[in-house]
Structures are given as structure tokens and as C-alpha cells.
Amino acid sequence: MNQGMLREGALQGKTIIVTGGGTGLGKSMSRYFLQLGANVTICSRRQNVLDEAAKELMDETGRSDGSGQVLALACDVRNPQEIENVIAETVNRFGRIDGLLNNSAGNFISPTERLSYKAFDVIVDIVLRGTYYFTLAVGKHWIENQIKGTVLNISTTYAQTGSGYVVPSAVAKGGALIMTKSLAAEWGKYGIRLNAIAPGPFPTKGAWDRLFPEPLMKLMDPTSRIPLKRVGEHQELANLAAYLLSDFSGFVTGECITIDGGEVLMAGEFNHLEQVSSEMWDVIEQTIKQANRASKS
Numbered sequence: 090m091n092q093g094m095l096r097e098g099a100l101q102g103k104t105i106i107v108t109g110g111g112t113g114l115g116k117s118m119s120r121y122f123l124q125l126g127a128n129v130t131i132c133s134r135r136q137n138v139l140d141e142a143a144k145e146l147m148d149e150t151g152r153s154d155g156s157g158q159v160l161a162l163a164c165d166v167r168n169p170q171e172i173e174n175v176i177a178e179t180v181n182r183f184g185r186i187d188g189l190l191n192n193s194a195g196n197f198i199s200p201t202e203r204l205s206y207k208a209f210d211v212i213v214d215i216v217l218r219g220t221y222y223f224t225l226a227v228g229k230h231w232i233e234n235q236i237k238g239t240v241l242n243i244s245t246t247y248a249q250t251g252s253g254y255v256v257p258s259a260v261a262k263g264g265a266l267i268m269t270k271s272l273a274a275e276w277g278k279y280g281i282r283l284n285a286i287a288p289g290p291f292p293t294k295g296a297w298d299r300l301f302p303e304p305l306m307k308l309m310d311p312t313s314r315i316p317l318k319r320v321g322e323h324q325e326l327a328n329l330a331a332y333l334l335s336d337f338s339g340f341v342t343g344e345c346i347t348i349d350g351g352e353v354l355m356a357g358e359f360n361h362l363e364q365v366s367s368e369m370w371d372v373i374e375q376t377i378k379q380a381n382r383a384s385k386s
């Protein structure tokens with residue numbers, strides 16, 4: 090489904106900061122927030138990528154009523170001063186902050202025993218440290234100014250199941266998910282909500298280059314383990330993200346919603362039996378019934 094879900098203007102008057110908003114899923118979600126009337130600050134390390142994305146997004150969604158504007162600011166989410174600068178510049182330009190989408194990440198596929206200490210640290214620092222630094226900084230701003238803001242963290246399904254070959258990412262996403270739930274309990278009294286989304290595979294250059302490089306791409310079909318037999322569409326994720334950052338989800342907090350075509354369900358022990366043919370099932374049925382009869386005699 091490639092259509093926007095929320096009504097026109099559903100995010101009008103809101104300002105949302107999107108980390109990693111210049112590429113991939115962050116850019117797609119930003120586009121939809123802009124279409125719904127929000128002002129969006131996109132931030133990440135590369136100013137040139139952000140500037141190009143901001144121009145493209147404004148050309149596509151540009152509105153004349155002053156809403157739906159983009160601000161592009163360089164920021165490494167591992168650096169608290171740069172985060173505080175994003176907050177100050179966003180308030181300066183748009184007057185307020187209502188939502189924070191922690192979407193920035195680093196990841197690559199590798200056997201864990203091949204990783205240096207630095208390789209482990211670089212992923213955990215971007216994904217976990219970056220998420221809690223940004224959440225802490227924006228949370229303090231909201232509490233001091235009595236603003237009822239909303240945080241949305243982009244997680245993964247393996248934050249809950251674990252996964253080999255992406256261990257630093259799994260450790261970091263798992264930590265960020267527990268932070269989401271913990272702070273949802275603690276900051277509910279301020280009217281601050283925190284939720285997460287666990288996406289299955291949604292094709293992006295950033296993820297595909299680092300998780301399915303050749304020759305892995307030839308060995309793995311990302312859709313083969315998915316009950317719905319397809320990858321996700323960016324708009325499907327954007328719809329869910331917009332809902333969770335909007336007031337329509339005002340009673341939802343501490344939740345992680347999986348959007349993966351059923352991929353995580355494939356842990357079920359018999360799910361791979363779809364390879365068994367109908368004729369084989371006839372034989373299996375007769376064999377079981379015979380065993381049933383034998384057990385009664």
C-alpha cells in the first residue's frame with residue numbers, strides 16, 4: 090500500500106526532529122510528515138546530503154502557508170553539544186519541538202569474532218548512545234518547558250529475538266528498546282510518550298550496501314522467510330510513524346510495533362513446512378491416523 094493514511098493537515102502545527110533524515114527511511118518518513126503539514130528538522134553527519142534532501146523534499150511537498158518547512162542541520166548524534174545546537178536552532182526557526190524520531194543508525198554484517206573493539210563501539214555509540222543522548226536532551230527541554238512531546242525510536246525485530254552477525258546492532262537496538270519502555274513509564278507523568286517501531290526489510294541503499302553486499306545478495310532472498318512474500322514499502326512505515334507521532338496515538342506509550350510482513354513469526358517450529366506438497370500431506374495424514382488407531386487397540 091503506497092498511500093498516505095492520515096487526513097490532510099494531521100501534523101499541522103507540529104515540529105519534528107528526524108535524525109538520519111537525509112537518506113533512506115528517515116527521508117521517506119520526513120517526506121510524509123511534511124505532506125501532513127509538520128515542520129521537520131533533518132539532521133545527520135553530512136551537511137551536503139542533508140541540503141540535497143531538504144531541497145528535494147521542499148520541491149516535492151512545498152507549501153505556501155508557512156507550514157511543512159524543512160531545516161537541515163549537521164549533527165553527529167554521539168556529540169551532546171551538536172544535539173543541543175539542533176534543539177536551539179529548531180526552536181529558533183520553528184518556535185517549538187513536538188516530536189523526536191531517533192532513526193540514525195550504523196550497521197554492517199560480520200562474524201563477531203572478526204570485529205575490533207572500535208568496530209563494536211562505533212555501532213553501539215551511534216545507535217544506543219546517540220538515541221539516549223538525543224532523548225535526554227529533548228526530554229529535558231520538554232520537562233523544563235512543560236511540553237507534552239513524543240519520541241519514536243526506530244528499532245529492529247532482532248532487538249527482541251537477538252541475531253548473529255549483527256551483534257553490536259542487536260545489543261544497541263535492544264538497549265534503546267528498553268530505554269523506550271523505561272522512560273515511557275517514568276515520563277508519562279509529564280505527558281511525554283515514547284514508542285518504537287521494529288521494521289522488517291525495507292530496501293534502502295544504506296542497509297542493503299552493508300547487510301546484503303555481493304556475494305551475500307546472491308545467497309539470500311530477503312523475501313523468502315517472510316509470510317507475506319515481499320519487502321516493506323516506505324509509505325507503509327511512514328504511515329505508522331506519522332500515527333505514532335500524532336495526537337491520534339495519544340494513549341499509546343511504551344509500545345514497540347512490528348511491521349515486517351510476519352517475518353519474526355518464522356521462529357515457529359513448523360513454519361518451514363510450506364515446502365511439503367499436498368500429496369505428501371495425504372501420506373502424512375494416513376500415517377498419523379494409523380498410529381492413532383494403533384494406540385487405541
Ligand SMILES: CCCCCCCCC/C=C/C(=O)SCCNC(=O)CCNC(=O)[C@H](O)C(C)(C)COP(=O)(O)OP(=O)(O)OC[C@H]1O[C@@H](n2cnc3c(N)ncnc32)[C@H](O)[C@@H]1OP(=O)(O)O
Pocket residue numbers: 194195196197198199203204205206207208209211212245258289290291295296299300309310311312
Ligand atoms: C534476510 C533479510 C533480513 C533484512 C532485515 C534487515 C534488518 C536490518 C536492521 C537494521 C538495519 C540498519 O541499521 S541499516 C543502517 C545502515 N546504515 C548505516 O550503517 C549508515 C552509517 N554507517 C556508516 O557510516 C559506516 O558503515 C560505519 C562503519 C557504521 C561508521 O563509519 P565510520 O567512518 O564512523 O567508521 P570506520 O572508521 O569506517 O569504521 C569503524 C570501525 O569499524 C570497522 N568496520 C567497518 N566495516 C566493517 C566490516 N564490514 N567488517 C568488520 N569491521 C568493519 C572498521 O575497520 C573500524 O575499525 P578499526 O579497523 O578497528 O579502526
Ligand SMILES: NC(=O)C1=CN([C@@H]2O[C@H](COP(=O)(O)OP(=O)(O)OC[C@H]3O[C@@H](n4cnc5c(N)ncnc54)[C@H](OP(=O)(O)O)[C@@H]3O)[C@@H](O)[C@H]2O)C=CC1
Pocket residue numbers: 108109110111112113114115132133134135138164165166167191192193194195196215219243244245246287288289290291292293294295296
Ligand atoms: N532498511 C531496513 O530494512 C531497516 C532499517 N532499520 C532502521 O531504520 C533506520 C534507517 O535505516 P536506513 O534508512 O535503512 O539506512 P540509512 O543508512 O539510509 O540511514 C542511516 C542514517 O543514519 C545517519 N547516521 C549515521 N551515523 C550517524 C551519526 N553518528 N550521527 C547522526 N546521524 C548518523 C546517516 O547519515 P550520515 O551518514 O549523514 O550521518 C543516515 O542518514 C535505522 O535506524 C535502521 O537501523 C531497521 C530495520 C530494517
